Amino acid sequence: MxxxxxxxxxxxxxxxxxxxxxxxxxxxxxxxxxxxxxxxxxxxxxxxxxxxxxxxxxxxxxxxxxxxxxxxxxxxxxxxxxxxxxxxxxxxxxxxxxxxxxxxxxxxxxxxxxxxxxxxxxxxxxxxxxxxxxxxGWYWENYLNGLTHAIESGVLYGAAGTGRVAGASRADYAEAAAKVLTTAGHGGQNYELGGDSLGYADLAQAISEASGKPVRYQDLPQADYAAALEQNGVPAQYALIVADVDAGIAQGILDVETGDLQRLLGRAATPAVEVFRAALV
Structure with a gap:
């Protein structure tokens, strides 16, 4: 095949x-x-x-x-x-x-x-x-661009409120795709894929654990967060999208709890702290 x-x-x-x-x-x-x-x-x-x-x-x-x-x-x-x-x-x-x-x-x-x-x-x-x-769902790698700033400043900024995001490593999603492509019975299926469900305070803790330095989460209004990203060199269109994603996370749109990813992998998804730790090596 x-x-x-x-x-x-x-x-x-x-x-x-x-x-x-x-x-x-x-x-x-x-x-x-x-x-x-x-x-x-x-x-x-x-x-x-x-x-x-x-x-x-x-x-x-x-x-x-x-x-x-x-x-x-x-x-x-x-x-x-x-x-x-x-x-x-x-x-x-x-x-x-x-x-x-x-x-x-x-x-x-x-x-x-x-x-x-x-x-x-x-x-x-x-x-x-x-x-x-x-x-x-969301890739934990999507947070890597801001990892150094969060560690150096001790603050992870965002606009997700108390919302949660079910993320996994990019490799997890790739492995799941390979499983679907090499096995039978997937035609017509809609797989809602997500890993561990974390709030942004949890993400800050994961960054802290990976780096060995204290990091806390600071929530901002969506427009303020987009403006802050742009002021720090993020292109305006991308800053708008990032802030929009956080607003969606606040509403639970990326908090996937189906277990589809784990069933395809035959294991738990990769924890955020492992992705962050690997990026800091």
């Missing part, structure tokens, strides 16, 4: 390819720039070049493929069209399973990040091939 992973040179796609290779799966890494996937080729992946904008290249990339993982793109404003191109190519190839990395609670998720996922899932609703939705 041949499995293609799109966006394979990115942070998540790369980990999925590596997880598949460890299982001995015939793995095709679909990338925009093959030079960025040389290490995956060295590990045994077949490299095929295609972009989400190029239907003909996607057709070539999916030739002879039985299963496809579409790792969602990162070009905001263009993602639904890009994802549709990938799905149509998979349909033309007649793949037996099409997996898509989405976001939790899509039916009532009002986050900025959810908008194009919702649009993509609407397209998937009419797919001519079996689809599985991998609704990935």
């Amino acid at each position: 041949s499995i293609a992973v799109t966006g394979a040179s990115g942070q998540l796609g790369r980990l999925v390819v590596e997880a598949l290779l460890k299982q001995g799966a015939a793995t095709i890494a679909v990338v925009h720039d093959p030079a960025k996937a040389a290490d995956l080729a060295a590990q045994g992946a077949e490299i095929r070049q295609a972009s989400y904008y190029d239907p003909a290249a996607l057709d070539r990339a999916f030739a002879g493929v039985q299963r496809v993982l579409l790792v969602s793109g990162n070009e905001f404003g263009s993602r639904v069209a890009q994802h549709t191109n990938v799905l149509r190519a998979a349909e033309r190839a007649g793949v037996e399973l099409f997996a898509y990395t989405s976001i939790p609670n899509i039916d009532h998720n009002e986050l900025i990040l959810a908008r194009e996922h919702r649009g993509t899932e609407a397209v998937l609703d009419a797919a001519a091939i079996p689809v599985v939705r991998l609704r990935n």
